[in-house]
Amino acid sequence: MLVIASLSLSSCGIARQRIPNDFSQSNQQEPALSGNGQKLALIVDQLGRPTVQVKNLVNGKKLSLRHLSRNQPHSSPSLSWNGRYLAIITQRGTRRIAVIEDLVTGRYHTFPLFQDKDPYLLSLAPSGARLAVQIVKNGKWQVQIFDLSQVLEPDKPSGIIRQTNL
Amino acid sequence: MRKDFLNQAFKKIFFFYIPFLTCLIGISSCGNSFQKPLRSLNSSLIQSANSHREPSLASEWLITLANHQGKELIEVINLRSKKKVALPGLNRADTQPISVSISGNGERIALVRQRGNKTELLVYRRNTETVQLIEINPTGIPRKVSMDGTGKLLAVQVSRGGNWEIDLIRIP
Numbered sequence: 001m002l003v004i005a006s007l008s009l010s011s012c013g014i015a016r017q018r019i020p021n022d023f024s025q026s027n028q029q030e031p032a033l034s035g036n037g038q039k040l041a042l043i044v045d046q047l048g049r050p051t052v053q054v055k056n057l058v059n060g061k062k063l064s065l066r067h068l069s070r071n072q073p074h075s076s077p078s079l080s081w082n083g084r085y086l087a088i089i090t091q092r093g094t095r096r097i098a099v100i101e102d103l104v105t106g107r108y109h110t111f112p113l114f115q116d117k118d119p120y121l122l123s124l125a126p127s128g129a130r131l132a133v134q135i136v137k138n139g140k141w142q143v144q145i146f147d148l149s150q151v152l153e154p155d156k157p158s159g160i161i162r163q164t165n166l
Numbered sequence: 167m168r169k170d171f172l173n174q175a176f177k178k179i180f181f182f183y184i185p186f187l188t189c190l191i192g193i194s195s196c197g198n199s200f201q202k203p204l205r206s207l208n209s210s211l212i213q214s215a216n217s218h219r220e221p222s223l224a225s226e227w228l229i230t231l232a233n234h235q236g237k238e239l240i241e242v243i244n245l246r247s248k249k250k251v252a253l254p255g256l257n258r259a260d261t262q263p264i265s266v267s268i269s270g271n272g273e274r275i276a277l278v279r280q281r282g283n284k285t286e287l288l289v290y291r292r293n294t295e296t297v298q299l300i301e302i303n304p305t306g307i308p309r310k311v312s313m314d315g316t317g318k319l320l321a322v323q324v325s326r327g328g329n330w331e332i333d334l335i336r337i338p
Contacts, residue, residue, distance in 0.1 A: 015336035016303060027330045030310060031321035035270060037314030040321055042332055057334070081315060111201050125223040126270060126315055130245075131201060132221035132228060141219040143230055144208045145245075146201035157270075157315070 035081030035126035035157065039063070041088075043074055052077050052088050054103070067101050067108045076119075080155035081126040089119050098122055098133060100152065109151060115144075128152040210248055215241070220266055224315070227251075227272040231263050240266055240277065254295045265310045269317030276313040276320050287311060287322060289337060300335060 029050075032041040041054045049072035054063040063083075068074065071090040078087040087100045096118040098111040111131070120141075121134035129149045135142050211218055215232035218241075222229045232241040240263050242251040256275070257263075264285070265278040275290040287300040287308040302308055306324035313320055320335040 014300065014338070016333060028332045029323055029330045031312045031323055031332045033312045033314040033319060033321050035315030037316060037319040040332070040334075042321075121219070121221065123221045123223045126225055130204070130223055132223050134219050134221055140217040141233075143211055143218040143221040143228075145204045145211075145223075145228065147204055148201055151201065 030075065030077060032077045032079055034079040034083035036083070039079055039083030041077035041079050041083075041086055043077065046072075050074055052086070054079070054083065054086060063103065065101060065103070066106045067099070076122045078122050078124040080124055080128045081157050082155050084155040085124060085128045085152060087122050087124040087131060089122060096120075098131070100124070100128075100131075100148075102152070111146075127154045127156060129154060207243075207245065207248055211243075214250070220263075222267045224268045224270050224272055227268050229266050229268040229275065231266065238263055240275070242268065242272065242275070244272075251292070253290070253292070255297060256290050265308075267311050267313040267320075269313055270315035271317070274313065274317030276311045276317075278308045278311050278322075285309075287320075287335075289313075289317075289320075298337075300337065302333070306331070306333075 027045045028042050030043045033039070038056065038058050039054055040057055041052060043050045044053055051072055052065065052068050052074040054065065055061070056063060065086070068088065068090070071092065073091060075089045079085065084104050085100050085102055087098065089096050090099050098119045100109040115135070117135040117137060119133045119135060123132040125131070129147065129152070131146045131148055133144050133146065135144065215234055217233040218230040220231045226245050228243045228245055230241055231238045239257045240253060242253060243249065244251060251272070260281060262280040263277055264280060267276045268274070273292050275292070277288050277290065279286055279288065285307050287302060289298045289300060290296070291298070300320070302324055304326065306326040308322050308324050310323040311320055318337055320337065322333045322335060324331050324333050
């Protein structure tokens with residue numbers, strides 16, 4: 001089940017793969033590719049709780065997440081270039097908060113309140129230097145960009161990643 | 167003698183214990199990271215449209231759905247110059263964008279849009295100003311798309327038979 005299955009080629013040279021349903025959960029939502037296209041974060045139903053999973057598309061393996069097996073529902077996953085950082089929205093009490101897990105060091109960063117607004121959607125820049133957050137303000141959707149360059153080490157395309165379970 | 171002792175104790179508390187405890191409190195709050203808002207970019211975003219949603223960041227680019235007097239348009243902003251990029255042929259009056267994603271160099275845009283009663287998956291190329299329809303096979307209704315940094319791989323959330331599935335699609 002670890003092999004990426006069902007590759008089909010259409011007449012116009014577009015290759016398709018469907019992610020095999022090897023998670024034993026049915027619904028798969030909110031796909032987010034890493035910049036290098038080798039990892040995929042997605043939300044699956046785990047006993048009715050939307051939970052993030054990260055998959056290595058090269059070998060089909062599911063990556064272990066140190067801090068993200070609880071605080072569901074999870075939503076809006078986003079990966080950096082090599083998939084070192086996973087940004088996601090989790091639950092803390094009655095609030096939704098943005099968090100980032102460093103899959104290399106295991107560090108966990110929380111970004112509690114964006115102007116006292118709960119985040120609705122996130123997008124992490126491939127380098128990890130910026131985070132875009134969608135919030136509601138005065139009844140309107142708003143996107144705000146935050147600088148994380150003092151918080152996260154860059155995850156550059158040429159970056160060397162320490163071999164862990166990545 | 168007693169005065170000296172009190173003096174020493176006061177100095178110890180003032181110069182050692184208080185700074186030590188302050189440092190300890192500072193270290194223990196490391197779990198929360200402090201993000202710095204990019205104020206000029208954020209205020210230009212607020213001023214440029216009624217609202218923005220569905221943000222997706224690439225190295226130097228931000229793509230969003232911007233609401234202009236009730237009509238949502240796909241907008242790409244160069245984060246360095248803070249200027250909008252022209253997207254000829256992408257935003258059509260008869261379509262409603264649903265999900266967008268941009269490649270690392272900002273040249274390719276993947277989008278899901280509603281046109282009439284059809285939901286389509288497309289890739290827009292900025293250099294040729296062309297839109298390519300991407301077929302969903304087996305048939306399904308796309309909802310959300312993510313494009314990798316090279317702009318050659320898409321992950322698409324597709325509704326099929328009442329289930330959400332994810333398709334990976336490689337494009338030339």
